[in-house]
Amino acid sequence: MRRLLAVVCCALFLSPPAVLAQGFTVTGQVSGADGRPLAGVRVEERGTANAAATGTDGRYTLRYGDAGAVLRFTRAGYAPVERAPAGAAVLDVAMEPGVTLALV
Numbered sequence: 001m002r003r004l005l006a007v008v009c010c011a012l013f014l015s016p017p018a019v020l021a022q023g024f025t026v027t028g029q030v031s032g033a034d035g036r037p038l039a040g041v042r043v044e045e046r047g048t049a050n051a052a053a054t055g056t057d058g059r060y061t062l063r064y065g066d067a068g069a070v071l072r073f074t075r076a077g078y079a080p081v082e083r084a085p086a087g088a089a090v091l092d093v094a095m096e097p098g099v100t101l102a103l104v
Helices: 002-014
Strands: 024-032 042-045 051-053 059-064 071-074 081-083 093-095
Touching: 042 059, 051 059, 081 093
Parallel strands: 024 093
Antiparallel strands: 024 059, 042 051, 042 071, 071 081
16 A cells, blocks of 8 residues: 555656646637737736737637636737637637827
8 A cells, every 4th residue: 555655656756747747728819909910919828927928820729727818919000909718729710900199
């Protein structure tokens, strides 16, 4: 019995953290109000440093750890958007133009 316990403990200790960690992966596309893909949108898990950015095709992939996570989408010139993926594998987002500051 002790031998089995020792083997299990060693296996858990030597396993990579990524294997032991529970997590979710979400992918999607971010577009503007006109339906065109938006490049350079920051997609972050709110309250963490975990983030990704959209490519030239507006697509992103982000791995997050909490089923209750909220993702925040930001880009200069657009109003921020927050969405909860709730375990969904795909989350597409449309962003609206935001307030811009004019030089005086």
